Amino acid sequence: MSRIERYLKADIVETLQRKMAFIGGPRQVGKTTLALSLLNRVATEKHPAYLNWDNPKVPPRLRQGELPPNQPLIILDEIHKYARWRNLVKGLYDTEKSERSLVITGSARLDHYRKGGDALTGRYRYYRLHPFSLNELTEHGENPASALGLLLRFGGFPEPLFTQSDRDLRRWQRERMSQILRDDLRDLERVREISLVEHLADLLPEKVGSPLSIKSLREDLQVDHKTVERWLTILENMYVCFRIPPFGAKRIRAVKKEQKLYLWDWSMVQGPGPRFENLAACQLLKYCHWQEDVHGHRMELRYIRDTDKREVDFVVLQDRKPLFAVECKTGEKAASTAARYFSERTDIPHFYQVHLGQAHYQSGNTTVLPFTTFCQELGLP
Numbered sequence: 001m002s003r004i005e006r007y008l009k010a011d012i013v014e015t016l017q018r019k020m021a022f023i024g025g026p027r028q029v030g031k032t033t034l035a036l037s038l039l040n041r042v043a044t045e046k047h048p049a050y051l052n053w054d055n056p057k058v059p060p061r062l063r064q065g066e067l068p069p070n071q072p073l074i075i076l077d078e079i080h081k082y083a084r085w086r087n088l089v090k091g092l093y094d095t096e097k098s099e100r101s102l103v104i105t106g107s108a109r110l111d112h113y114r115k116g117g118d119a120l121t122g123r124y125r126y127y128r129l130h131p132f133s134l135n136e137l138t139e140h141g142e143n144p145a146s147a148l149g150l151l152l153r154f155g156g157f158p159e160p161l162f163t164q165s166d167r168d169l170r171r172w173q174r175e176r177m178s179q180i181l182r183d184d185l186r187d188l189e190r191v192r193e194i195s196l197v198e199h200l201a202d203l204l205p206e207k208v209g210s211p212l213s214i215k216s217l218r219e220d221l222q223v224d225h226k227t228v229e230r231w232l233t234i235l236e237n238m239y240v241c242f243r244i245p246p247f248g249a250k251r252i253r254a255v256k257k258e259q260k261l262y263l264w265d266w267s268m269v270q271g272p273g274p275r276f277e278n279l280a281a282c283q284l285l286k287y288c289h290w291q292e293d294v295h296g297h298r299m300e301l302r303y304i305r306d307t308d309k310r311e312v313d314f315v316v317l318q319d320r321k322p323l324f325a326v327e328c329k330t331g332e333k334a335a336s337t338a339a340r341y342f343s344e345r346t347d348i349p350h351f352y353q354v355h356l357g358q359a360h361y362q363s364g365n366t367t368v369l370p371f372t373t374f375c376q377e378l379g380l381p
Contacts, residue, residue: 003041004140006034007381008127011294013038015125016073016101020093025129026239026264027107027184028176030158034129035075035103052077062088065095073101080106090119107184107239127293130286131156131264134375144372148356151279155267173268177201180238196221197231204241204263209274209313211258211305212243232261239264242285247302247315247322251345255305277313277328280354280371283380284314284326290381291318304346310338315348324350326374327366331355335363 012021016038023031036043036050043050049071051058059082061067067074074096079085093102104124133156137147154160157176160169181198185191203220217228235241243261248254262285263269266278281301288299300317304310304325314326325348327336332355339351343365354371361368369377 004132004136005037006030006129007136007290008129008294009034009037012103012127016103019122020089020102020104020120020124022124022126023103023105023129024126024239025107026131026157027180028157028159028172029129029131029239029264031105031107031129032075032077033158035077035105038103039073039075049073050075050077051079053079053081062092065092067092067096067100071100073103075103075105077105078107079104086119090123093120093123107180125293128289130289130381131282132158132161133283133286133381134372135380138372138376144376148372152272152275153267155265156279156282157265157267160267169267173265176265177240180240184238185234191231191234193223196223197234200228200231201235201240204235204261205268205270207261208263208269209260209277211255212261244281244301244303244314247304247317247346249346252304252342253307255307258305260303272330273328276330276356276371280326280328281314283375284316287378287380288316304338304342310341312336312339312342312351322346322348324348324352324378327351327353328371329353329355332357332359332368335366335368339366340364 012023015021023035025031032045036045036047039047039049045052048068051062051074053059053076076089079089082088089102089104132151134144134147134151138144150161150164154164154169160172181194181201185194185197191197200217200221203217214225214228218225221228232241236243241261241263243259245259246255248256262278262281264282266275266282269275269278285301288301291297291299298319302315302317304312304315312325312327316323325339325342327339335353339353342348343351351366352374353366353368354374355368356371358370359368360370360373
């Protein structure tokens with residue numbers, strides 16, 4: 001299972017014939033492995049074409065414009081930690097583009113860390129690599145029910161998913177968050193109160209799935225509203241968490257400001273209901289990013305909640321038009337009354353209620369079906 005070819009590889013190969021490819025995504029999601037696979041199936045970090053900015057020998061050479069000879073594809077890893085990385089990459093690309101292709105990878109949002117403007121407009125395509133999802137596993141022979149069980153237990157990051165050890169998962173979670181909060185935060189952001197940001201990160205798993213109260217977090221941390229918001233944005237840029245806004249329509253009294261929060265590593269979420277909802281959120285965000293990065297659509301992931309607290313977990317929009325809504329239930333429960341209510345008052349064409357059981361039936365405008373079937377029928381990546 002560890003040799004699964006990632007869902008973005010074919011499009012990246014095509015892009016490299018014309019432009020650079022930027023690969024962003026969470027730390028340890030498999031960006032370097034994907035980039036090395038573009039060299040050959042057995043390439044490692046010792047390959048001469050792989051240049052990591054954290055290697056002290058690499059920065060002086062790159063600043064001088066030196067690249068390894070006889071390498072048609074060059075991988076530059078973590079180069080965004082250099083303040084003027086975009087100008088450096090622009091110079092390398094403009095000089096070498098007739099002879100070489102460039103792949104840039106980084107464990108923070110490469111579209112955020114621009115450092116003085118985007119000098120690379122038109123020269124690259126940006127891809128966001130996500131953790132493994134259901135269809136990635138089933139397309140390579142894994143039974144759907146078994147694959148979903150593994151994802152719910154171990155998350156979608158390669159190391160714990162392939163190791164399948166609860167002890168190793170706990171150690172991996174602790175080490176990964178320590179690297180993000182101690183190393184990446186220090187390298188990329190001017191944050192003095194790292195221990196408080198760490199405390200904020202510890203609070204987030206219990207906030208999953210509910211409207212996020214900045215006021216509550218502010219009181220827990222004893223800092224002001226603006227500081228909490230800034231720290232949350234930093235954690236989003238580090239691919240620790242993401243937030244989704246509410247969806248509004250003329251015929252419902254929708255909440256307008258409250259956002260919902262989810263983690264990129266849903267294995268950190270306690271409780272079967274919130275963890276399943278977080279997994280579904282990550283699958284739908286992956287679908288949205290895939291549609292944007294590969295197919296060029298403008299995508300949005302939102303949720304519906306009105307002032308009477310009726311709620312449907314997710315709404316996916318494409319080019320500003322709603323495609324479908326999704327409600328998550330762990331059991332085979334009756335179709336959501338909120339889904340029926342919103343289906344009568346919005347222009348959302350399809351409502352799905354996904355669950356962990358086997359039942360599959362239609363109830364009004366809502367299709368109730370197993371999550372495994374939902375992923376397969378919609379062709380989610």
